Amino acid sequence: MPRRRIGFWYRLAAVICKPPLVVLINRDWRGMENIPAAGGFITAVNHNSHADPFAYAHYQYNSGRVPRFLAKSELFKKGFVGTMMRGTGQIPVYRETTDALSAFRAAIAAVERGECVVFYPEGTITRDPDQWPMTGKTGAARVALQTRCPVIPVAQWGANELLPPYARKLNVLPRKTHHVLAGPPVDLTRFYDQEMSPDLLQETTEVIMAAVTRLLEEIRGEKAPETPYDPREVRIEQRRRTAAEEAQDALDAHERAVAEAAGEGPSAKPTAAHQAAVHQTAVHGAAAHQAAEVREVREEGQGK
Structure with a gap:
C-alpha cells in the first residue's frame, strides 16, 4: 500500500x-x-x-x-x-x-x-x-x-x-x-x-x-469475560463503600463519646443528638457521592 x-x-x-x-x-x-x-x-x-x-x-x-x-x-x-x-x-x-x-x-x-x-x-x-x-x-x-x-x-x-x-x-x-x-x-x-x-x-x-x-x-486464544470491566461502576461502588464506612465510623465514635460522657459502658444507647449527627454525616456522604456521579455522567457525555 x-x-x-x-x-x-x-x-x-x-x-x-x-x-x-x-x-x-x-x-x-x-x-x-x-x-x-x-x-x-x-x-x-x-x-x-x-x-x-x-x-x-x-x-x-x-x-x-x-x-x-x-x-x-x-x-x-x-x-x-x-x-x-x-x-x-x-x-x-x-x-x-x-x-x-x-x-x-x-x-x-x-x-x-x-x-x-x-x-x-x-x-x-x-x-x-x-x-x-x-x-x-x-x-x-x-x-x-x-x-x-x-x-x-x-x-x-x-x-x-x-x-x-x-x-x-x-x-x-x-x-x-x-x-x-x-x-x-x-x-x-x-x-x-x-x-x-x-x-x-x-x-x-x-x-x-x-x-x-x-x-x-x-x-x-481465550474468551473474554461476558461483562466488560466498567471503571465507572467500580468507582461508584468504592465511593458508596467509603461513605458507608465513614458513617459507621462516625456512629461508633459518637457512641463512645456519649458513653464516656455519661460514665456508661460501650452498650449505651445513642441519643437523639447522636442520631442527628450520624444522619448529617450520611447526608454529606450521599451528597458527595451524588456530585461525583454527576461529574462521571458529564465526562461521559463529552466522550472523555
Whole structure:
C-alpha cells in the first residue's frame, strides 16, 4: 500500500522510534488489508501499555496510512515531545476545560480531510485484572456517526509484556512479540439515521468495543469475560463503600463519646443528638457521592 501524507516530522519520528521497536519486539501483524487505502477512517484500538501507542503506530505507519492519535494536551506543551506531537499532526485532548470538545471537532475535520484518526475508546490503560478491554467512552462513536466513516476495530497484545500496565521499567528478556489484528469495518449503518442521543452513542460504543474484544480473543486464544470491566461502576461502588464506612465510623465514635460522657459502658444507647449527627454525616456522604456521579455522567457525555 503506498504511503501518503507522511511529511518531515513523521519521517523523523519513524527514524527515531522504529529501530528500538525492531530490536525489542518481534512482529505478528495481521489484517493490514482491512486498512483503507484512501479516504478518512477511524481505528478503535485496545490500550494495555504505555508502550502500545508506539508499537501500534509502527503497524499503522507500515500500512501506508499514518495515524493521528488523540492524546492528552500536556504532551503538546513544551520540549521536543511537544514539537513532535504538533509536527506529526496529533490531536490534543483538553480534559475538563472549555476546550474539551475541540478534540472531537479536530478529529471530525481530520476524517473529512481523508486522514486516519486513532481512538483508544477506553480512554486509558485497561484496569481489567486480566487486561481485557474495558467499557468504552463514546467519542469514537460520536465521530463515526457524524462522519459515517469506516471504523476499523484493532486488537493488540504484546507491548503490555514489554512494558506492563503502569510499570516504569521495560521487561526486555525474553524478546516479546507484538500481535496486531485489524478487522473489517464495524457495521454501524443501522445507527446512521437515528437521533444522536446518549443511549445511541452508548449502544454504538458497545458494538465497536465488542468487535475489538472479539479480535483480542482471537489473538489470545481465550474468551473474554461476558461483562466488560466498567471503571465507572467500580468507582461508584468504592465511593458508596467509603461513605458507608465513614458513617459507621462516625456512629461508633459518637457512641463512645456519649458513653464516656455519661460514665456508661460501650452498650449505651445513642441519643437523639447522636442520631442527628450520624444522619448529617450520611447526608454529606450521599451528597458527595451524588456530585461525583454527576461529574462521571458529564465526562461521559463529552466522550472523555
